Amino acid sequence: MKQFLFKTSLWIASVLLCFIVLLYPVNKEVFADKKAVYLENAHSKDFDLLILGSSRAEHSILPTLLDTTKNIFNMGEEGNGMPSNYIMLKLLTENYGLQIKTLLLEVDEFSFNGSTGFSRQFRDDNFYYHLNDPEIYDATKRYRGPVYASLLHIFPQAGGLLYNDFSQFLKAYPFVFKAYSQSLQDTYNKLVNVYAFSKGYVPLTDPAKVLPVQSKTRQHHILEADDVAYFDKLVRLCKKHNIKLYLYRMPILNCEHEDSQEFDQFIHNFCQQNEVLFFDYKCSYQNSNWFHDYTHATDTIARMVTKDLKSKISI
Amino acid sequence: MLFNSLGFLIFLPTVFLLYWFVFKKSLLTQNIFILAVSYLFYAWWDWRFLLLLILSTLLDYAFGLLLASTRHxxxxxxxSVVNNLSIxxxxxxxxxFADSASELLRQMGFQTNPYFLSIALPVGISFYTFHGMSYVFDIYNGKIKPIKNFIHYAVFVCFFxxxxxxxxxxxxxxxxxVEKKRIFSYGQAVEGMRLMLWGFFKKVVIADTLAADVNLIFNNYKEYNGSTLLLGAIYFSIQIYCDFSGYTDIALGAAKLFGFELLTNFRFPYFSRNIAEFWRRWHISLSSWFKDYLYIPLxxxxxxKWKAVRNTFIIFLVSGFWHGANWTFIFWGLIHALLFLPLLLSNKNRNYTGHIVAADKKIPGAxxxxxxxxxFSLVTIAWIFxxxxxxxxxxxxxxxxxDSxxxxxAYYNQLVYVFIFLWLDWMQRRNERCVLEFxxxxxxRFVYFVFAMLIIFHFNFINRAEFIYFQF
Incomplete structure (x- = not known):
């Protein structure tokens, strides 16, 4: 028994040690397709306009079309729910002390359905290196579990790996050596420049050839308490930092399939009480050639929406 | 609790240490401990269904005693049969049944409003019910005597x-x-660890990787061209095999750590030369259960010949239905029965009962x-259903x-996983697990190390994938 325990422990320890050694050089630059890299680089720049939201935000607003003289960035990311939106804003304003004049927040019935799988609710992959912040740590613990949160707290290098798939890791790993042999900062800056050029907007150019069959039953969307609480926190944060808030909703193909009564009522009341403008494009541009899939518009719609918003908001 | 979860990685070593260091004194303490942790393991999923498990265990235990002491x-x-099948x-x-009956009546012109139960399917119900039934059947057939100690019996049904x-x-x-005190065996424990490693490799590295593409292809099959659909079907064949046999290997390995030897469930089914051989190598514990308790009694x-044909159809249809309450599973069983039929009629169903293919060669003949x-193609077509x-x-x-x-x-990259797995499976076909016995x-050691690293790298900490066979 002692021999078995000793050998097994030794073997497991050596595997874990190798795992740590292998991952130690991995840092946020390795998984640099994330906007977290840009976030790191944004310390010294205040924002005239920040766009936050899910993939529907990321693929919908072209900062370069809004105003090239202002610092505008589209921080929308696939799967971003209300907790991610709030924490991102908190990180920029409170932790980095950046000034943000205007916030354009993409909201829809999907943003308040975090636990039902419509959105991933919390993009912890943007915050692996900020787990010292109690609020970020709490959110990670809440949405990913205590073991996962404490593991990442100790060893954030594992984060990128845990979130990404193995093939992505294999593709990214050579960057580790390349970065070390040349200059880590060069690689880092090169990747940051990609976002510096597009200002965070990612176009969807190809319309889906054949759209998947949409559910025959009407999808009923509820408002979840967790997401509403994070939305409230975000609004309070905007007030605290004098950030002008606008809300907008992107078009959805066959919009009548999505039953958003609860959300509509909630946003209507909120906007009335807080004098916030809400630009609703849910049922606009109903042309399937302009959609990538049922819930994501292509670049064609993104340009139309951006132009329309440009005439309605003050930056 | 899932095997591929952090919880299990903490649960297993804790239980192992307590079992061999604290509760090793007597057979009864060993079994009480095993039963307690098995109930904990089950309750982790949903404690309410634990009561159903205990009730089912108690009833079969009581029927066992009654069968031995009654003239009726x-x-x-x-x-006992009615009780188990009722649960x-x-x-x-x-x-x-409610849905099918309602649909039938609707087609006959009657409007019905059936009452559906809003209840989750208790995990593993088909498995533990069949454990209990096999116990009662064996007593009834005089193969075994009823066990007096309830704890021992409950461990037999509920061993985690x-x-x-x-x-x-x-x-x-x-x-x-269960009735014999277990003594720690170094060789058995090491073999258990190796089996678990191989099982995790199959589940976490192969099955879960393929599952992502399989789900995409099957859920949106109208979007894809013919070659992608074919690839999706092949991926699913490999996924379900790695998923289920991976689970079995982890189960067998974990049991070995506690001094138990469980039945073999798979023997390289995709290297079968006909459907009959496939069924002697796929989910062996279920096929032999149906053979012993249904096919032979019938x-x-x-x-x-005609009774044999009838009995063959019965066991394949029942086997399909056992997998789930859906016509697709029954149809799947029917396809296998139809594929089996020509072999039965031409008396070729007993071919290849001995060695695995190319047992004394490196590669198979043409x-x-x-x-x-x-x-494999026929099995894959059936898997689509x-x-x-x-x-x-x-x-x-x-x-x-x-079509086209x-x-x-699309998604041809994952073929690498298919080929690696088939190559490993082929290499060890003469003797299960010899891939881990260079x-x-x-x-x-290098192979173990690579396996372990790949498992860690593929371990999905966020969206843990359940094992396909949990739903049955």
Missing amino acids: KKLYFWL LGFFKYYNF PLLVAGPIERASHLLPQ GGSKEG QELLQMLLT FRSPNIYDAFDYIGGIG FFTVP KNKYVR
Whole structure:
């Protein structure tokens, strides 16, 4: 028994040690397709306009079309729910002390359905290196579990790996050596420049050839308490930092399939009480050639929406 | 609790240490501890269904005692069968029957408003019910005597490695081990660890990786060209095998750590040369269960050809239905029965009962290769029905394979996983697990190390994938 325990422990320890050694050089630059890299680089720049939201935000607003003289960035990311939106804003304003004049927040019935799988609710992959912040740590613990949160707290290098798939890791790993042999900062800056050029907007150019069959039953969307609480926190944060808030909703193909009564009522009341403008494009541009899939518009719609918003908001 | 979860990685070593250091004093303490942790393991998923598990265990235990002490054996035997099938029928098949009956009446012109149960299917119900039934059947047939100690019996039914997805154990095989004090064996424990490693590799690295593409292809099959649909079907064949046999290997390995030997469930089924051989190598514990407790009691093949045909259809259809309350599973069983039929009629169903293909060669002959490819293709077509949400979609999917077939398929990258796995499986076909038994100890250690690293790298900490067979 002692021999078995000793050998097994030794073997497991050596595997874990190798795992740590292998991952130690991995840092946020390795998984640099994330906007977290840009976030790191944004310390010294205040924002005239920040766009936050899910993939529907990321693929919908072209900062370069809004105003090239202002610092505008589209921080929308696939799967971003209300907790991610709030924490991102908190990180920029409170932790980095950046000034943000205007916030354009993409909201829809999907943003308040975090636990039902419509959105991933919390993009912890943007915050692996900020787990010292109690609020970020709490959110990670809440949405990913205590073991996962404490593991990442100790060893954030594992984060990128845990979130990404193995093939992505294999593709990214050579960057580790390349970065070390040349200059880590060069690689880092090169990747940051990609976002510096597009200002965070990612176009969807190809319309889906054949759209998947949409559910025959009407999808009923509820408002979840967790997401509403994070939305409230975000609004309070905007007030605290004098950030002008606008809300907008992107078009959805066959919009009548999505039953958003609860959300509509909630946003209507909120906007009335807080004098916030809400630009609703849910049922606009109903042309399937302009959609990538049922819930994501292509670049064609993104340009139309951006132009329309440009005439309605003050930056 | 899932095997591929952080919880289990903490649970298993804790239970192992307590079992061998604190509760090793007597057989009874060993079994009480095993039972307690097995209940904990099950309750982790949903504690309310633990009561159902305990009730089912108590009833079969009581029927076992009654069968030994009564003159009305037949009556109690059938009462036990009705009891087990009622539990299974209520929790697993009620909604299916209500829906099917309602649909039938609707087609006959009657409008009905059936009452559906809003209840989750208790995990592993088909497995533990079959454990209990095999115990009662064996007592009724005089193969074993009823066990007096309830704890021992409950360990046989609820032993945590096999509780939720088998293998379906036999009382005559497992009970003697439960009734004997276990002594730690270094060799057995090491073999258990190796088996678990191989099982995790199959589940976490192969099955879960392929699952992502399989889900995409099957859920949106109308979007894809024929070659992608074919690839999706092949991926699913490999996924379900790695998923289920991976689970079995982890279960077998974990059982070895506690001094138990469980039944083998898979013997390289995709290297079978015909469907009959496939069924001697796939989910062996279930096939042999149906053979012993259904096929043979019905007369087997000894009462003429037509009875053998009838019995074959019965066991394949029941086996399909056992997998789930959906017509797709029944249809899947029917396909296998139809594929089996020509072999039965031409008396070729007992071919290849001995060695595995190319047992004394490195590669198979041309004829063997063709036979294996044909068997694998037929099995894969049947899997499409198993995986599809309904029979119409399955036919649509198969029809779609013919459309623009000669185009480059999407998701072909994952073929690497398929080839690596098939190569490893082929290498160890003469002797299960020999892939982990390289003669050179440095090569062996390196292979273990690579497996372990790949498992960690593929371990999905965020969206843990359940094992396919949990739902059955």
